[in-house]
Amino acid sequence: MMALLLAQRVILMKLEFxxxxxxxxxxxxxxxxxxxxxxxAGNYQSPTKK
Known part of the structure; x- marks a missing residue:
C-alpha cells in the first residue's frame, strides 16, 4: 500500500523517484x-529484471 502511495506521488511529481x-x-x-x-524512474534498473 505504501508503494502505491509513493508511486502516485512520483506520478504527480510531488516526489522524485x-x-x-x-x-x-x-x-x-x-x-x-x-x-x-x-x-x-530515470535509469533505475529493477533487481528482479534480467
Missing part, C-alpha cells in the same frame, strides 16, 4: 511499469 526509500523502489517501479510510465 530517487527519494523513494531503497526498500520500496522495486515495488514503486513495478507500479510505474504497470502504468506505462517507467521513464519517471
Amino acid at each position: 530517487e527519494a523513494v526509500p531503497t526498500s520500496l523502489k522495486p515495488q514503486v517501479y513495478e507500479h510505474l511499469v504497470d502504468n506505462g510510465i517507467e521513464f519517471l
Whole structure:
C-alpha cells in the first residue's frame, strides 16, 4: 500500500523517484511499469529484471 502511495506521488511529481526509500523502489517501479510510465524512474534498473 505504501508503494502505491509513493508511486502516485512520483506520478504527480510531488516526489522524485530517487527519494523513494531503497526498500520500496522495486515495488514503486513495478507500479510505474504497470502504468506505462517507467521513464519517471530515470535509469533505475529493477533487481528482479534480467
